[in-house]
Amino acid sequence: MNRPGTLAWFARHEFRLAWRDWLAMMTAGGRARTRTVAIALVIFAVVMHVIAYAMVSRYAGLAAHADKTVLVVITGSALLSLSLMLSQAMESVTRAFYARSDLDLLLSSPAPAETIFAVRIATIALSVIAMAALLAGPFINVLAFTDGAHWLMAYGAVAAMGAAAAAAAVLLTTVLFQLIGPRRTRLVAQIVAAVIGAAFVIGLQLAAIASDGTMSRYATLASEPILALAPGTDSVLWWPARAILGDAFALAALAAVSLVTLGAAIVFVAPCFADCAIAAAGTTMGREGRPAAGFRRASPMTMLRRKEWALLRRDPWLMSQTLMQMLYLLPPAFLLWRSFEDSRTSVVLLVPVLVMAAGQLAGGLAWLAISGEDAPDLIATAPLAAHQITRAKIEAVIGCIALVFAPFLLALALLDAHVAIVAALGIAAAAATATTVQLYFRGQAKRSQFRRRQTSSRVATFAEAFSSISWAAAAALAAAGTGIAVVPAIVAVAILFGVRLVRPKVPEMVVA
Amino acid sequence: MLLRADPAFAIEIKNLRKSFDRPAVDGLDLSIRRGEFYTLLGPNGAGKTTTLRMVVGLLRPDAGSIAILGFDALAEPVAAKQVMAWISDEPMIYDKLTPFEYLEFVGGLWGIDAARAEARARELIEWLGLGPHAHQRCEGFSKGMRQKVALAGALVHEPKIIILDEPFTGLDAGSARQVKTVLREHVADGGTVIMTTHILEVAERMADRIGVIARGRLIAEGTLEELGRQAGNGASSLEDTFLALVAEPAAAA
Numbered sequence: 001m002n003r004p005g006t007l008a009w010f011a012r013h014e015f016r017l018a019w020r021d022w023l024a025m026m027t028a029g030g031r032a033r034t035r036t037v038a039i040a041l042v043i044f045a046v047v048m049h050v051i052a053y054a055m056v057s058r059y060a061g062l063a064a065h066a067d068k069t070v071l072v073v074i075t076g077s078a079l080l081s082l083s084l085m086l087s088q089a090m091e092s093v094t095r096a097f098y099a100r101s102d103l104d105l106l107l108s109s110p111a112p113a114e115t116i117f118a119v120r121i122a123t124i125a126l127s128v129i130a131m132a133a134l135l136a137g138p139f140i141n142v143l144a145f146t147d148g149a150h151w152l153m154a155y156g157a158v159a160a161m162g163a164a165a166a167a168a169a170v171l172l173t174t175v176l177f178q179l180i181g182p183r184r185t186r187l188v189a190q191i192v193a194a195v196i197g198a199a200f201v202i203g204l205q206l207a208a209i210a211s212d213g214t215m216s217r218y219a220t221l222a223s224e225p226i227l228a229l230a231p232g233t234d235s236v237l238w239w240p241a242r243a244i245l246g247d248a249f250a251l252a253a254l255a256a257v258s259l260v261t262l263g264a265a266i267v268f269v270a271p272c273f274a275d276c277a278i279a280a281a282g283t284t285m286g287r288e289g290r291p292a293a294g295f296r297r298a299s300p301m302t303m304l305r306r307k308e309w310a311l312l313r314r315d316p317w318l319m320s321q322t323l324m325q326m327l328y329l330l331p332p333a334f335l336l337w338r339s340f341e342d343s344r345t346s347v348v349l350l351v352p353v354l355v356m357a358a359g360q361l362a363g364g365l366a367w368l369a370i371s372g373e374d375a376p377d378l379i380a381t382a383p384l385a386a387h388q389i390t391r392a393k394i395e396a397v398i399g400c401i402a403l404v405f406a407p408f409l410l411a412l413a414l415l416d417a418h419v420a421i422v423a424a425l426g427i428a429a430a431a432a433t434a435t436t437v438q439l440y441f442r443g444q445a446k447r448s449q450f451r452r453r454q455t456s457s458r459v460a461t462f463a464e465a466f467s468s469i470s471w472a473a474a475a476a477l478a479a480a481g482t483g484i485a486v487v488p489a490i491v492a493v494a495i496l497f498g499v500r501l502v503r504p505k506v507p508e509m510v511v512a
Numbered sequence: 513m514l515l516r517a518d519p520a521f522a523i524e525i526k527n528l529r530k531s532f533d534r535p536a537v538d539g540l541d542l543s544i545r546r547g548e549f550y551t552l553l554g555p556n557g558a559g560k561t562t563t564l565r566m567v568v569g570l571l572r573p574d575a576g577s578i579a580i581l582g583f584d585a586l587a588e589p590v591a592a593k594q595v596m597a598w599i600s601d602e603p604m605i606y607d608k609l610t611p612f613e614y615l616e617f618v619g620g621l622w623g624i625d626a627a628r629a630e631a632r633a634r635e636l637i638e639w640l641g642l643g644p645h646a647h648q649r650c651e652g653f654s655k656g657m658r659q660k661v662a663l664a665g666a667l668v669h670e671p672k673i674i675i676l677d678e679p680f681t682g683l684d685a686g687s688a689r690q691v692k693t694v695l696r697e698h699v700a701d702g703g704t705v706i707m708t709t710h711i712l713e714v715a716e717r718m719a720d721r722i723g724v725i726a727r728g729r730l731i732a733e734g735t736l737e738e739l740g741r742q743a744g745n746g747a748s749s750l751e752d753t754f755l756a757l758v759a760e761p762a763a764a765a
Contacts, residue, residue, distance in 0.1 A: 295616045295630035303620030307606070314608040314649070375604040378665065381568045382621040383594035 005111045010119040018123060045138070052138035053146075060147035066245055072230050074241040080200050081136065082161050085128050087197030089169030092124040094189045097173070097182075097277050113274030118266045120273070121170055125262055129162030150246030157243040157251060160258035167258070167265040169193075174269050177276050202331060300384055301392040308369050308396035315447070347415050351423045351479040352472035354408055358401055359430030359468025364450070365400050366438035369393040372447040394435055401431045419479045426475025429489075433467040433496050440503035463499045467492045519582040522546045522673050522704035523567060528576035530728075536562040538728030540576070544706055544721075546672075549699045551719035552708045555758050559728040560708040561677050567706075568598040568675055581672060594622065597666035601678035603658040607651035611642050611661045614650065615668045622669035629668055636664040640690060656687035663691060667698070674698055676707040680714060692718060716750040724757050732757045 003009060026037045096117075106116050136158050143151040172192075176185045231237055242250035298306065312319060370393055373379055379389060405427050413420035441460035470492035477485035525542040529535065537559040544550045552560045565571040567578055569589045578585040580592035605614055612633065619629030637646045640660045645653070650661060659679065666674055674695065680688050695705050696718065709715055715722055722739055724732040732742045736750060743756040 295619060295626040295633070297626040298620050300621050300623055303617050307609070307617050310613070311606060311608050374606055377568075377570060377598060377600055377604055378618065378621075380570055381593055381596065381598045382618075383590045383623070384621065385590055 005115070007115055007119060010111070010115055011122070014119050014123045018127065048138040049142060052142040056139050056142055057146050060143060066233070066242070068227055068230055068233055070245075071233060071238045071241045072226060074244055075238065078157075078161065078240050078244060081132060081158070082165055083196050083200040085132050085162055085165035086169055087193045088131060089124055089128045089166045090173060090189055090193035090196070092127065093121075093166075093169045093173045094186060094193070096120050096124065096273075097177070098186050103277055107274060107277065114271040117270040117273035117277075121166065121262075121266050121270060124169070125163050125166035128166050129159045132158050132162050148246075153246045153248065153251050154244045156255060157240060160243070160251070160255040161240070163262040164258040167261040170265045170269050174272065174276065182276070300382070301388060301395075304379075304389065304392035305396045305399065308393060309399070311374075311447070312365075312368065312400070347412065347419055348476065348479045350408075350412065351419060351426060352476040354405065354423050355426035355430045355472040355475045356468050358405055358427040359434045359464065359471060361404065362397060362401050362431035363434035363438060363464040363468075365397045366394070366435040368447055368450065369397050370438050371441075371443045371445050372450060373444070374447055376444055390439065394439075397435055398431065401427065422475055422479045426471050426478070429474075429492070430468050430471040433471065433492060434464045436496060437463045437467065437499055440499055459499065459502060463495050467495045470495065520546060521579070522548065522581055523706065524577075524579040525563070525567070526577045528563065528566060528578065529574045530559075530562055530566060530571060531574055535728050537566070537573075540725070540728060540730055542723060542730055542733075544704060546581075546704055547699060547702050548704055549695070549718055549720045550704070550706045551715040551722045552706065552725055553710075553712070553715055553722055553754055554708075554725035558725045558758075560725055562728075563725070564598075564675055564677055564706070564708060568596060569593055570598070595672040597669065597671035597674045599659075599662050599666050599674070599676045599679055601681045603655070603662035605650050605658055605661050605665070608649055610645075610647045610649055611637060611664065612646045614661055615664055618665040619668050624669050632668050632670065633664070636667055640664055640694070655682040656684055659683055659691070660687060663694060667694065671703070673704045673706070676705070678708055678710065680709060680711055712750045712754060722750070724754065726758050 023034070026041075107113060133155060136154070140151055140154045140158075143154070173185065173189050176189055176192075180188060239247075239250040240254055243254045370390070382389075409420050409424050409427070412423055437460050470488040473488035474485045474492065477488065521543045523542070523544040525540055528537050528540040528542075530537040536557075540559070540563060542563075552563070554560045562571060566573045567580070567585065569585065569592070573586070578592075581595055583592045583595075585592040606617075609617065615633035615636070616626075616629065619626070619633065624632075637643055640663065642657070642660055642664065645657065650658065653661065659682075663679075676695075679691055683691065692714070695707070699705055699720075707719075716736060721733065721735055723730055724739070732739055734742065736753075739750070739753050739757070743753040
């Protein structure tokens, strides 16, 4: 049995918490759903393997012909995965600093703080590795099945990269903490994590557009200029790629470097983690705002809209999470800008991207406005009819959507008025559908639970995603001038009707 | 507007019922006079909070009626809400708004004239000692400060009835005294206060009348002396009286 307070005892405690947290997230708190979730996970794994087979089975035998192009593309893909791992690890490290759930208990106990945080850093590394292995697993398994067991060494490479990502995240966040202080670190680290997660993909897409006008990530990696810049095939830079391809020596080297880095991070950073966590505890005191000039005359509805916008504007973390999808609009925006110089046909390609982004953004904002109400009692006891409250909140969401997408629509209108009108209609339809879904599945949650909104109702999550996809397809087809656009539009409407049928019963408040 | 109930009563509840897994409120009749400080006592799970949440429109009753200053709260919730303020034990305010902005928002929600609401807000901010924090976002405020902001929000629209659920939970002595002063002055100005509490001393010292709820029913009601007589054991304190009263239905169960 583990002695209390030891490394192994804390590790057991952390794993139990992590497991229960994951289980609660997957089952949305309902233990009865565990079996359903298990079946869904098996189906998901099978589907992922089928997709992986379609995507990578033709690359079997790659290891035998690992030329520079292969090494560049694999290294690029590894960097893409690493950026996502780093993003996830930074999120976790920030939470470890700032989430007060059990830190007060742990830090006030006589247990050594460095032991607690050493285990916490190791847990972060393991969770990053587990997530990466889960995503990469189907591809590795397919390659191992079609080309040989040597591909299984890619799991080792994934684990090494996960450890390196966790170490880098710990070091980066601690450096940020020392440089800009605890108050700013939380926000900056979370935004950096989000940007790192998206930056590599977006960067590659921007480069691809700049080179040949497409949005393919791999077109750039395999392009002549990149290959010319890349070092020879015997360079150390390719060791991660070679490790993935099954080179045992490269894998051993990669694993050694990663583990030493992670070990160093644990040994040197864990002791000062406690100081950082204690310093972070005093950072929630309210920020001094500019004294307001005075109360402004406004209707209750205007006050509600204003409140929604103010809360969103003042929460940069929430804004960065909500507007994350907007980062993915950068490549189409760039494509749009290039279209002014080149042909106008590619403009049609922008329509589904805009419509999809509008649907997703509206879903997030609608959740915040409708379900993420931090003072539900106040709003419910205000002398306003329920439909007035709902209308004001929807108007706040639509106002944000209009603000974000108006510049894109204006630019589109300058190129092609027809496409701009279709895009505007698609954006309106996708945003309205996503908002309606959130209305049907309204709940009561804290705004800080925004990231977990997708686990609160999977029906709502899938309906939101599939309706956005359907509206995006309808808009793209309509922009291209084909009548088949009606089909996905009908699918989107059908999704909405389906959701209406399965929506939970109306909350128990007295509605006017 | 419908005036079907006796407007002499601030709140008139008849045969109110609400069940979850079991009956939480079971045929409750309760009348609270205008200008009265009324305290609801009862053991945990007696149905106090459920009753108040139905009164303020946060829960829909299964049966029964609620009249607020003569307005049918179920048929005319907006009119009923206009004259009420609700404060729960866990003050819900917006972390990203300052107290000043919060009061502007609440005043706007209740449709109070901006100039009047601002004057009232400034007065409340000073009165509750929130002045130094008036333009500081509420994130990181202590429980006492959050409760004061919520109380200021309840008072900024000058409600006729204030309904509070365990308002003293977690408050320090100074904050608790300020809240008591605010409530007493509200009653002195002709307002009505209905409050639940587990702190019997507060009920003893502040309430004009006390209602005791157990198992979703009103089992006793009156002034401290009247409750003592109803308990019928020569109880010398509210604590003795309360324990004697709630022991009866428990023993009967």
